Amino acid sequence: MVNWKYSESIESSEIVNIKKKYQNYIGGKFVDPSSKKYLNTVSPSTEEILSKIPLSNQKDIDSAVKAAKTGFEKWSSITPQERSQYLFKIARLIQERSREFAVLESIDGGKPIKESRDFDLPQVAANFFYFAGWADKLDISWSAKELKPYGVVGQIIPWNFPLLMLAWKIAPALATGNTVVLKPAETTSLTALHFAELCHDAGLPAGVVNIVSGDGSTGANIVNHKDINKIAFTGSTHVGKLIQKSLAGRDVGLTLELGGKAANIVYEDAAIDQAVEGVVNGIFFNQGHVCCAGSRLLLQESIHDQFIKKLEKRMQTLRVGNPLDKNTDIGAINSKEQLDKITSLVNEGVSDGGDLFQIECELPGNGFWFRPSLFTNVQPSYSIAREEIFGPVLTTLTFRTPEEAIEIANNTEYGLSAGVWTEKGSKILWTADRLEAGVVWANTFNKFDPSSPFGGYKESGFGREGGRHGLLSYLKASL
Numbered sequence: 001m002v003n004w005k006y007s008e009s010i011e012s013s014e015i016v017n018i019k020k021k022y023q024n025y026i027g028g029k030f031v032d033p034s035s036k037k038y039l040n041t042v043s044p045s046t047e048e049i050l051s052k053i054p055l056s057n058q059k060d061i062d063s064a065v066k067a068a069k070t071g072f073e074k075w076s077s078i079t080p081q082e083r084s085q086y087l088f089k090i091a092r093l094i095q096e097r098s099r100e101f102a103v104l105e106s107i108d109g110g111k112p113i114k115e116s117r118d119f120d121l122p123q124v125a126a127n128f129f130y131f132a133g134w135a136d137k138l139d140i141s142w143s144a145k146e147l148k149p150y151g152v153v154g155q156i157i158p159w160n161f162p163l164l165m166l167a168w169k170i171a172p173a174l175a176t177g178n179t180v181v182l183k184p185a186e187t188t189s190l191t192a193l194h195f196a197e198l199c200h201d202a203g204l205p206a207g208v209v210n211i212v213s214g215d216g217s218t219g220a221n222i223v224n225h226k227d228i229n230k231i232a233f234t235g236s237t238h239v240g241k242l243i244q245k246s247l248a249g250r251d252v253g254l255t256l257e258l259g260g261k262a263a264n265i266v267y268e269d270a271a272i273d274q275a276v277e278g279v280v281n282g283i284f285f286n287q288g289h290v291c292c293a294g295s296r297l298l299l300q301e302s303i304h305d306q307f308i309k310k311l312e313k314r315m316q317t318l319r320v321g322n323p324l325d326k327n328t329d330i331g332a333i334n335s336k337e338q339l340d341k342i343t344s345l346v347n348e349g350v351s352d353g354g355d356l357f358q359i360e361c362e363l364p365g366n367g368f369w370f371r372p373s374l375f376t377n378v379q380p381s382y383s384i385a386r387e388e389i390f391g392p393v394l395t396t397l398t399f400r401t402p403e404e405a406i407e408i409a410n411n412t413e414y415g416l417s418a419g420v421w422t423e424k425g426s427k428i429l430w431t432a433d434r435l436e437a438g439v440v441w442a443n444t445f446n447k448f449d450p451s452s453p454f455g456g457y458k459e460s461g462f463g464r465e466g467g468r469h470g471l472l473s474y475l476k477a478s479l
């Protein structure tokens with residue numbers, strides 16, 4: 001085999017002006033945190049400190065919620081057409097600044113530039129365009145008398161798709177007439193703080209969007225604030241449960257988009273080479289930091305050996321390294337903490353008795369890296385087959401019959417997504433019908449569209465984002 005070498009092709013970072021220190025965006029103004037405290041945000045690919053972001057406290061959240069309450073009066077008094085125009089303006093500004101945002105996302109979060117450039121940013125703009133189109137059509141879809149916005153919505157998002165999760169949250173909330181207080185994850189707040197500038201440039205009325213950075217305690221202060229009308233959370237099942245407990249007995253709406261451990265089922269009649277590509281994309285996209293990642297490969301026993309051989313060969317061609325190199329397939333792990341979690345679960349998988357394959361490649365000296373990994377010879381009881389690893393690690397299980405595939409696929413507390421690979425349409429429908437998962441992809445994986453609802457079953461959460469269903473998550477029935 002010819003061993004093709006790639007020359008580096010580094011995306012310039014000059015387009016981004018990363019400030020030394022950031023401020024919160026509250027009531028249409030950039031303000032210092034009253035806590036006077038800051039957190040460092042680092043580049044996970046170099047460990048360099050990029051900037052300082054506010055560590056907001058209860059007082060900061062209090063002023064953000066007050067501003068959102070005032071903003072709600074203004075936002076409710078303008079016409080749906082005007083709300084729509086603001087959202088279109090934001091969408092267009094995102095497109096104009098998409099290179100800057102893509103580079104910043106890759107620097108601050110570690111994801112490959114080809115993904116932030118070709119997936120995250122186009123999806124961010126598409127979500128704002130999509131929901132902009134809905135803002136003035138709500139009354140023809142439902143009776144406006146029955147459905148009203150919640151008011152002030154607290155939104156808490158994770159670090160794996162920082163700006164895209166922001167778009168999934170802010171676009172439908174604003175389109176339905178709510179105002180928001182959003183907290184990005186502490187390791188990846190920079191694109192959200194730059195997005196605040198963009199809202200400012202769009203002339204969005206003061207208080208409609210408020211961005212406050214901080215850590216878990218900042219998120220908890222949003223959840224516990226007495227004037228919050230709804231919480232929309234994306235993150236771990238553990239924190240989701242804490243939030244649900246905090247809100248018990250309060251008249252506060254809640255949607256939870258939580259973790260996953262998706263089965264990617266390959267039947268023996270599948271187009272094997274395409275399935276290998278789909279399995280690779282399903283688990284190694286975004287370093288496996290994907291809630292709906294196809295992290296459990298379910299192979300029909302008869303094709304196991306052939307499939308694993310092809311898969312290992314394909315994995316060996318993945319290029320790990322600098323997120324700003326346009327050739328990079330696998331960037332940096334988002335944080336030291338996440339790297340430690342992945343490492344410990346993988347070590348446990350080995351000591352449990354799983355066979356581990358890792359690709360051979362050079363890893364950069366600094367930064368947080370993990371080799372794309374594949375486990376075979378795994379028992380369903382192992383932690384690597386049950387727990388969300390949230391890294392570039394695929395676990396293989398086998399089955400003999402379609403019934404057994406369903407049993408194994410559903411044998412998890414999660415239910416966010418699943419994949420099925422087969423030549424037979426009837427088998428796709430039979431399988432999809434029986435899978436307990438919010439999204440089922442057939443002969444593809446990780447496909448997204450703003451018009452398509454996304455969300456979980458069981459401990460993957462409740463509520464939907466995207467599509468008409470996503471609008472309903474931000475509308476309250478007033479009977």
Ligand code: NAP
Pocket residue numbers: 156157158159160161183184185186187214215216217218219220221223234235236237239240242243256257258259260290291292388390416456460461
């Ligand atoms: P996480 O630890 O639950 O954090 C999510 C967000 O909640 C962060 O902004 C975090 O702040 C904040 N937070 C932490 N403790 C909190 C508390 N007690 N009260 C309120 N907010 C709190 O999750 P993560 O590690 O960032 O993200 C990975 C998880 O997100 C995975 O389980 C993944 O599956 C899930 N996820 C789900 C979806 C979906 O759509 N279902 C999409 C993406 C990710 P800090 O960052 O400052 O700690």
Ligand code: MG
Pocket residue numbers: 041042043044107108109186187188189
């Ligand atoms: Mg960072």
